[in-house]
Amino acid sequence: MSSPVAATTPGRDSSSDTAAPDVATAKPVYDVPSLIGKTIDEIRSTLGKPLDSEIEPSELQLDTGVDQWENVFEKNGCQLLVTFDPRTRKVVDFFLEGNKQESVLRIGQLSADATDYRIEYVKAIRDPSAITGVKAIPTPKVVVREPAPKVPTVRTWTDATGRYKTEGTFAGVESGKVKLIKADGTSINLPLEKLSQEDRQWIKNQGN
Secondary structure: OOOOOOOOOOOOOOOOOOOOOOOOOOOOOOOHHHHOOOEHHHHHHHHOOOOOOOOOOOHHHHHOOOOOEEEEEEEOOEEEEEEEOOOOOEEEEEEEEOOOHHHHHHHHOOOOOOOOEEEEEEEOOOOOOOEEEEEEEEOOOOOOOOOOOOOOOEEEEEEOOOOOEEEEEEEEEEOOEEEEEOOOOOEEEEEHHHEOHHHHHHHHHOOO
16 A cells, blocks of 8 residues: 555556666665665654655554555655555665666665665566666564573482482582582582482583
């Protein structure tokens, strides 16, 4: 769903009437890479007011399921079409119109080798060998979450005979001795071979 003013809709056959400048003469107009990751509100703040008469969908349109909207910006005679999600404010893609790949990329300062967005050439309907423009589609960010640190576990430790028990937090094994930290902060060392089979297996599972 697009706003009424968005006349540069990707996919329309403009190969015959909208030509980008020659590669040699094409000059940068938009710094699209600097807009990647920004919300539509931040982009409006950077580029100014869109040309659209309705820059946002109405509540009724949102209620009927409209999940994408378009804003058209103009600078130095070049239009940049920005499609966004009106609820999350995230940008879906940027579109620059023109039928010459390299010149359109130069106008938007775009690179086919970028990692934070991907380039998609929009083919002309009447002639699939030609293009009507270039889309820059932001690459979803992969959030790598650090594993939660292990919380020291207070255990009840038992000797091999089962008669003696003590509580403490496991603090490692050194020279055959198991170090335990008591509740009062003091430490004790117990011979590994003197612990119960269950305790020795637990320590083994910790990578010791």
